[in-house]
Each structure stands twice: as C-alpha cells, then as structure tokens.
Amino acid sequence: MVILLVILASCSRQAKQSQQSESKEANLCRYSTYLSVFKTNNGYLIRIQHPDRKNERFQLNISSPANDLAVLSATHIGMLSALNEEKRIAAITDIRYVYSSNVQKRFKQKQIIELQNEQSMSVDQLLSSKSEYVIYSAFSGSFSQEKRLKKLGVHCIPNFDWREQTALGRAEWVLLFGVLSGKVPEAIQLFRTIEVAYNRSKNSKIVSSEMISGNVTGDFWYAPAGESFMAEIFRNAGLNYVYHQTKGTGSVAYSREKIMKDGGKVKIWLNPGFPTKKEIIRVHSKAKYLPFFNNSSIFCYTHNSNKYWELSTLRPDWLMEDLVQISAGKTTKNLHFYQEVK
C-alpha cells in the first residue's frame, strides 16, 4: 500500500512538472478563451478547452503543415482562404454554402469532395479524400465519428470559435489554421491587422437611434442576449440595441406582443433573415404590423449569406465597419456583408 502511494505521488508530481514546462512558452492567443497555441522546439502545440466540459482538453503537437484537410464549417474555409491556403482543403460539407471562388473551382475540378452533414458524413468518403486532419465544430455537442477516425489515424480537431464571447476571440482561431497550413507568422500578421482595424472602427458611445435584431421563428422572436458576442459588436458599433441589458450569452426569446411594445421607437431593424420585405411577409405575414416594419431602415446579410458565414467570424472589422455605417445612418452602398432590405 505504501509503495502504491509513493508511486501515485511521484506520478502526480511528474504531471505537474510537465504542465509547468509547457506553460513557460507564451500563448500566442490573447483573446480566445478556448484556444491556446504554443511554440515548441519542433513545431506548435495546440490546446483546445471544451467550453462545457471543464475536464475535457484537446491537445496536439503539430510539427509540419498538413497537405489535406477536411473542414466541416464555412468559417474554416474563410480562414484558410484568407491565408491563401485553399489548396489544402480536401473535403467540405456542402458546396452550396461555399463563398470562396477558389474552393468552388477546385470542387468543379474534383479536387475537393462533399461530405454532407457533420453528424451523418460517410467515413469511407472522408478516407477517400486522404485528409490528415478533420476540423469540426461540434454544434450538437460532440463529433460522432471522432473515435472511429482516431483509430484510422485521422486527427479530429474541434473548433469552438462559435462559442467565443468576443469578436476578436473568434477571429483569433485563424492561428489554428496558420499552424495547420504552416503559416503561423502570416496568420498572426493577419490577425493583428484585423485587431487594429476592429479597434479603430469601434465607437466609444452609442450614436444610433433604437435598434432591434432578429425575427419571429414559430411563436417567438429570437434576438441576441445582452451579453452575447453579437450584442458586444452592436455596442461597439454605437448601435442602441433594445435588449442590450438582458442577461445571457445566447439569445432571448420574446413574444410578438413584447416586440410590439418594445419596438415602438425602433429605427433600425437588423437581421430579419430574409433579403426582401416581400419574403419576410411571405413567412411571417404579421410582420407588416410591427411598428418598425415601415418606419425603419432594415438591413440583412442574406443577399449573400455564404459570404457572411464564411468571412464574418474572421473579419469582425468588416462587420464593425458595416454596423458603424448603419448606426451613423451614412451611405450604406459599399458594405461588406449587409445590404438594405427593401
């Protein structure tokens, strides 16, 4: 029993020592809550913390760039495109949701395959793409194929950029793709440019009239909660968001009556989910009775949803520029993502 205790104690000491040696290197990420990137002697150490399960931590040492990657979310494509590394993409989920013209071209040339849904993708198809790494988002909590793929020698890397609470924290995940494509200095440089542009275009105070975001789904109006990443961007863009004081980091669900009551002074409606007023009414016929349907400026990114989903995570500076222009009521013709809904 005594021998066993001694062995256990020495094991735990060794583990502590190894943690200390890792933490000597500076984490290259400054904003991200869940991603850490460390430079090591022979490459980079990636550490990803699960947002919900505190004891679950993914760790991987990458010493050389990957040749073939399977990327299961639009934001991953956007980040690789920004580093001019689309050539490393071997598999995607659905070509219809791709904005990058290079990826579309390579798909037509059969250099990229489609895997469909993250949860129902075919392992055989994935193996045929010869991908060394699979980057998944785990929108439903986990990635069902992870264990099977691990046995087959394919590394599965979770990407929790969508769980970050700050815009720059999300964009910083570009460093992960920098490591995978062997372009860490370029990724750091790109992120710095984004960081500077984002902070420069921020508004220090609220300048717009009242603004509301979201639309009705079923019986409820879903809008970003006051502590969410989107509400943070609204605040930084100087938008006077109606629900900026609500609690929570996800979304709030309100009845149509509450929206009628709270929306009396709204002059800007963002993200109704459709590119034209006609389409809004087609799905939600009573939208025409909303006090801000006719009397406000309506903006949405749905004229080019693919561009928004692919690039807005990486380019919060562009998103900020759009929203700053909208909040100031300036000319809104050359926006990056948004367009007026008419």
Added chain:
Amino acid sequence: MMFCLLCFLPIAMYLHLMAGQIEISFDSFFDSFWNYDAKNTAHVLVREFRIPRLFMAIFAGAGLSLSGMLMQTLFKNPLAGPYVLGINSGASLLIALSLMTSVQFFQSNFGLIGTALIGAFAAGLLMMAVAQRLKSQISLLLVGLMFGSFTSAIVSILESFAGAESLKSYTMWSMGSLQQVEFGQLGFIFLIFSVGIAASFLLVKPLNMLVIGEKSAVLLGLPIKSIRMFILMLTALFAGLITAFCGPIAFVGIAIPNLTRILFQTSNHRYLIIGNCFIGAIFLLLTDAFIQVLEGHISIPLNAITSIIGAPFIVFLLMRKLR
C-alpha cells in the same frame, strides 16, 4: 355538463384575451373594433394579434376534436385522429415542394397558407379515392399511415437538398402557431367551420348507427360507402383548414374526443359533437393562455404543451383499455 361548458367557454375566452404581456384597457379594446387606428399599438395588438389568436384557438380546438371524433367513430378505434388521413402530410409535402424545389408546377402564388390548404385537400381527395376501392376500415387506416410515412420520407430528402433560406421557411411553417391568422381571414374560416359543424349534425344518426358496428349498421340500411365518404370529406375539411392556418397541432384530435366520451358518458353523437366543440375550444384556449402567461419567462411552443398533456392521457387510456 353542457351548462358548465357553456359557462366556462366565455371565462376561458376572457382569460385568453387578458393573458397577453401588455395590459390593454377596455376602452382600447372596444375602440380597436369601432374606432380602429392602425398607428395605435394597443388597437393593432387587439385587432391583428389577440382576436385572431383567440378565434383560431376556438376553431382549431373544436375542429380538431370534432374531426378526431369522426375518425374514432368511423374506425371504431379510440386512437384514430384527424391526421391518420394524411392531411397534415399532404400539406407538409406541398409546402416542402413549393419551398424547397424549383419545379415551376409547385410554385404557387397563394402564399404558404394557400399552398398548405391545397396540399391538405389534395391529400384528403386522394384518401377518399382510395377509400372507394377498399372494403376494410383497417386497410384505410394503414393506407393513411403509409401515406404519412411516404410523404415524410420525401420531405426528409427535400430537406437534405434544400438551400438554407428555403429550409428555414419550411421549418418555421412546420413549427405550428395560432398566431399566423389575420383578422381579415377569420370570416372565411368561420364560414367553412360553420358549414362543417352543420354538416356534422346531419351525420348524427349514421354516426350513432356506426357505434353498434359497421355490419349491423348496414343491416339497418345505412349506405356505408357514401357515409364513409361524407365523414372523410368533413375530416379533411376541418383538419385541412386548421393545418393550413396553424401548422400541425399534436394530440388534440386524439385526446379530446376520448375525454369528451368519458365526461359525457354517452355515445349519442348529438351530445358528443357539441361536447367536442366546447371541450376542444376550452382546452386550446386555456393551453394557449398558459403559454402567454409563461411567455415573459420561458418560450414553449404550443405543440409541446399539447403533447405534454395529450401523450400521458393517451397512455392512461391505453392502460385502462388493457386492464
């Protein structure tokens, strides 16, 4: 019992009207009818939101219960409901085809409600055509269930190929809601509903005869084929209308007819028709009022509440039958 229901319906209506999150004075309430001002939020709320929602709860509750009762008597099965005819499936299929394909034939200009209405009635007509060729009620029940499985498989395939926008539109329709109906549409719904109720009373005698069994009813001179067609037509009318305007609402059509039978302790359809209308309407009014009260704290879809109440009730019925 009838007197209790008569008293309780206005109470349920009042509770439903007042359950909203915004307090509305009686003056504003009456002004929204007689001095309607489209710029007054209270007027718009009453006229365009609360009144249509109130009447839709009444029509949907009564209509689904009534069509459930018709199906249960026809199939002599307490678990039959309005959707065994595939009405919901027909509406869902046409909506899915119009939203998620670019086939010109399915692109209607009637809006989602019009498209759902056409789909629901087309499914009803198809089932009636099949019913004419089948002798057994069980076969018809099975055909209805198979039709439902077949259409949901097609919808699943369409969903997997659909674009994000169209998928979103379809999902929003399929979630179901009492709040889609507009004030101006209430007259049309009331007209169809009244015709349906009047037609149901014409069926009282045949329905009472069907209770003693199909063979005995035929021996007593019941023209079974035409009665069956009439019942199917009525069910398609009610379920089609409600599905088109509200989307699918679960369990009301199965649970309420059974509850009515338990409360009324009769198989006389004269009373069952009235009872189903009242109990169905009161049930949906109270359920929806409850949802409105909770709306400030938690968002629960109507379908979830009706299922939470309806599913255990059906299990209770099954247990009672098995004992």
